[in-house]
Amino acid sequence: MPPITLVQEDWKRFMTPEGLSEKAGVPKHHFRKMIIKELIDNACDVGGGRLRLVDSDLLEFYDDGPGIPLEALSIKRALISSKHWRLGERGALGNGLRAVMGALYCLGGHLVVHAKGKATKVFVGNDGETVYVDQGETTDTKVRVYCDEIGNTPDLLSFKLTEQMAGPVVKSSKAIPEWFDDEAILDIQRSAEGLTVSEIVGQFRTGYQPCKPHELFTGVNAVELLAKMQKHTLERTPKVREVGAGLMPGWEYAQLRGERENIPYVVEAWVKATPKGSGSISVETLVTNRAVSLTGVNANVEKKGRVNFVTQNYRFHLGGSDRDKFTLSQNVDYRVILSISSPYFPIVSSGKAIDMEEFVYDLIRVFVTAGKKAKTALSKRKPKEKRITIKDAVEQLLPDAYEKVSEGGRYWANARQLMYAMRPDILRLCKIDKFDDATVTQKYLPIFQRPEWKIAYDNRGALEEPHTGQTVGLGTVEIENYRGRTANIGFDRAARPSMVFGNMPAEGRFNKLLFVEKEGFNQLIRESGILERYDMAMASSKGLPVVAARALIDHLAGTVDGFQLYVLADFDVNGCVLADSLVTDRDRYQFANEVNTTKLGVTWDQAQELHRQMKSEPVELEKYNTRVSYAETLAGYGIEKTAIDFLLGRHWDEFNEQPMRVELNAFTSRELLDIIEEGVSGPKVVPKDLQDLYAEASVRKRVAEYERKLRAEPSPRAPYGLRDTIAEMLSEDPDLSWDEALAKLV
Incomplete structure (x- = not known):
């Protein structure tokens, strides 16, 4: 009897280690890395992505967006992707969240999604259905990942590089027709059920106007339509954005641009050399489209300084004249980070692994170029760098710090707030690791602060008035208010009686x-x-x-x-x-x-x-x-x-x-x-018994009206010699204050 033929639905491949490895394009031992990569990529796509290690079994991912929609976490959902438009987005096929849930199923883990005021536990059941369990209210927007040993994942910190690589690979909101071939447009047609020709053309940067815009795209010749859009293209070769040298300060940097079948790309390398080595190369991270890749790359320097790369089970080296042109010294060791950015990557399987053969030769060239710079940098004697004093740094940085902390003078700025605002730049400019806070707050701020600035210094004691018993702290704010205090008395100025009750419990x-x-x-x-x-x-x-x-x-x-x-x-x-x-x-x-x-x-x-x-x-x-x-x-x-x-x-x-x-x-x-x-939240106060308070408010209002009438009358004239009379009364009774004596005369 011939073996029975079994039919397996696509989503079931996400629930076995072997099937998931194929779908995700990573080996089983990299499942935890894949979970981290997909979630930090997802967070950075939204903006403000951040990864936080809580403990060995718990990671948190934050972003500035509205949160992951729960329906996107179903492994049974259809493939939903915007990658077809070749705009250089992170990821490859749009299977990322499905792969995350499949990996958590295989590893016995789960997510808790905090979004839109609710926390929800999410995991995949044995039947492939995604289970959602309400965990109560929340004020956060984050994803918590519970999985054994995920916090101990090797090279965990390398994924934080993704946080520094925000922004698109290509500055274009629409697809470029020149980047598509016949098979690519046919692939889009197979997934465009119900879309019109006008809607498809609207996704491309082209001046072509279709004759029958409302015709269904699935019913037209897609190859001919692509040719017409390419003929009327508005932009043929937009620039692919490089990550840039600033990703790794202090490392040497090189980049190389190229095209593959009309599709542009840029490869980059950051290299740091250490002396007294043997030519060993540590490829610490491969970045693809501003995201850390799980594709492994190894490299070594052979005889005569020739460089080999090993990736995806193949060994690559340059040939021809480049073989001897791109060589490295074997007297130092090299650490390297590599990057490839392109609107489109060819895929080598049904998973997400890109075809490295298309880029590996340029990666070798750009690595060697940066490696030579790193070797040269070691041999150069560094010139003595100029240092500035803390005093000079404060003078230089204080105006901007005050502007930022006080929001342009709108608020008081505390002296230590200003110190913290300047602190990173003081350390950088003065080339020091630390400084005494009081040197800035007590010694240099008073020298360089401007008269109109409102800077608060802490109290250093208190002033107490006679007669009133009022105390004034000896701090900047208190003394400023005290100096600006006036009697605020005038017969023609009706003092507004307080409608706020004092001495309330x-x-x-x-x-x-x-x-x-x-x-x-x-x-x-x-x-x-x-x-x-x-x-x-x-x-x-x-x-x-x-x-x-x-x-x-x-x-x-x-x-x-x-x-x-x-x-x-x-x-x-x-x-x-x-x-x-x-x-x-x-x-x-x-x-x-x-x-x-x-x-x-x-x-x-x-x-x-x-x-x-x-x-x-x-x-x-x-x-x-x-x-x-x-x-x-x-x-x-x-x-x-x-x-x-x-x-x-x-x-x-x-x-x-x-x-x-x-x-x-x-x-x-x-x-x-x-x-x-x-x-802060909660209701305002309304006392339980308002009867007596209502009566008191009524009295105060009538007193205010009577006072207003009195002040409308001609003001009484002070008697002649009033000041001498007050002085005589005070000499007879030193316990009196001048205003108490004045009250006796009125």
């Missing part, structure tokens, strides 16, 4: 408290109107909160309906301790009420982004035992492991063993206000 005035670790932001927040808009009080401290602060918060939580505490604190050890100690029992104080708390900033996510912008700073934690104690404490507060490693400097990102911190001052004034606005 807390439940009648506010239902939210914003606790700020630093006092320097008080004026900024106060002037923004946020406190009034949300009926929110504000408190601040220097250092950890005292018992009185905890007692106040406990009291408010017990007496104010719906009370909510919001916290702004640095992302450092003390900031984490502060946020926890505000609401957690300690030996010196036990809470009677549960406190609803939200930390607005600096959160771990915010800290990572600011660290990437070089707005973090190192701290000193000298004793090992201290670090161990801190690690246990922070873990008890629910701080995740990677964040603890960042704060304590154990092995956070493999580039930095130094304990780090991120201050609130790293935000600009506008960024800080936006964080508060986006994080």
Whole structure:
């Protein structure tokens, strides 16, 4: 009996390691790399793509878009792709998300998609159906990947290169007819069910106007239509954008442009050489269309410096005169990153692997060119680079920093905010690794700040007035306001009586408290109107909160309906301790009420982004035992492991063993206000018993009307010798103030 013929639907190939390997174009041991590549590519296509390692079994992907549509995660869906138009998009055939879900099925993993206010767990069942499980509400837009050991994927950090390669490969929103052949247009026709000739022609950059625009495209001669569009093309050879030398600062760079069957491409190489080597070559990453590729490339230098590339099971080397022209020294070792960019790549299988044979010879040439530059750079004696002083750097950078932080003078700028805004450029210009913050904030800012700038310095004590008992902090903002204060008295000026009731209990005035670790932001927040808009009080401290602060918060939580505490604190050890100690029992104080708390900033996510912008700073934690104690404490507060490693400097990102911190001052004034606005919510206050308050408001309104009538009358004349009379009264009774004496005479 002949063997039974089995029919297998296409989607089932995504559910077996062998079938998925064919569909995705990668071997089984690269499935985790493929998941990472497809998701970071997807995020970068939208814009602002970011990859974050949470732990060994969890990665997160962020972008600035609306989030992945859940229906795109079905492996049973039809192939949906815009790659047919040959515009140089990331990926090859549009199977990326199907391949991700197939790989997670094979590896026993799943996704949690955060989008449009909802978190959804997504995985593939044994029947191939995609299962969606509601995980509640969310405010994030991200994808979380749960998969064993995905965080330990080799070369994980290389995928972060994709974050730096934003933008299209070709600056054209429409397809170029010259880049298509007969088979390509026929392939489009086979997938264009229901589309008209006009709709297809509209996808191309051509001046051709079809005679029968509403005719179905599937019913015309597609090859003849392509020829007509090519004849009337508006753009024959748009430039393919190179990634550029800036991808790898300090590495030598070369590029080479070419065409293959009228389709342009550019190949690039970044090379770094190390002395006293043996000619070994480490191809660290291959980039295709601004995305990290999973296609493996190996290289070596043979006799006489000739270079061989090995990829897709074939060995390639240059022939003819180029064989001896493109050679490298064997006295150094080479690290290399390669890139190919083109509107269209030929595919070698039903998977996504591009045909490297089409580009490998130019890759060898461009690598050797950059490699020679790298070898030459080693032998050159570097000229002594000019350094500038911190003082000169502050003078140069301060105007732009103030403009950015204060949003053109609209807001107060804290001195440390300005320091953080300048910090990356100070380090770069002065060629130093760190500097004393006070050198900038206390020594050089006062020298170079302009009179009209509003820069806030922290209080250094307080001024207390006699008679009134009012205190004025000895900080820039407080003294500026005090100097600008006037009596604001005039008989013809009716003072507006306050319709805001003083001495109200807390439940009648506010239902939210914003606790700020630093006092320097008080004026900024106060002037923004946020406190009034949300009926929110504000408190601040220097250092950890005292018992009185905890007692106040406990009291408010017990007496104010719906009370909510919001916290702004640095992302450092003390900031984490502060946020926890505000609401957690300690030996010196036990809470009677549960406190609803939200930390607005600096959160771990915010800290990572600011660290990437070089707005973090190192701290000193000298004793090992201290670090161990801190690690246990922070873990008890629910701080995740990677964040603890960042704060304590154990092995956070493999580039930095130094304990780090991120201050609130790293935000600009506008960024800080936006964080508060986006994080605070809830109703405004309406007291329960308004009867007596209504009566009081009525009295105040009538008093105001009576005062307005009095001030409309002729103003009384002061008696002759009034100043001498007041001076005599004060000499007789030194405890009086001048205004108390004046009141006795009226």
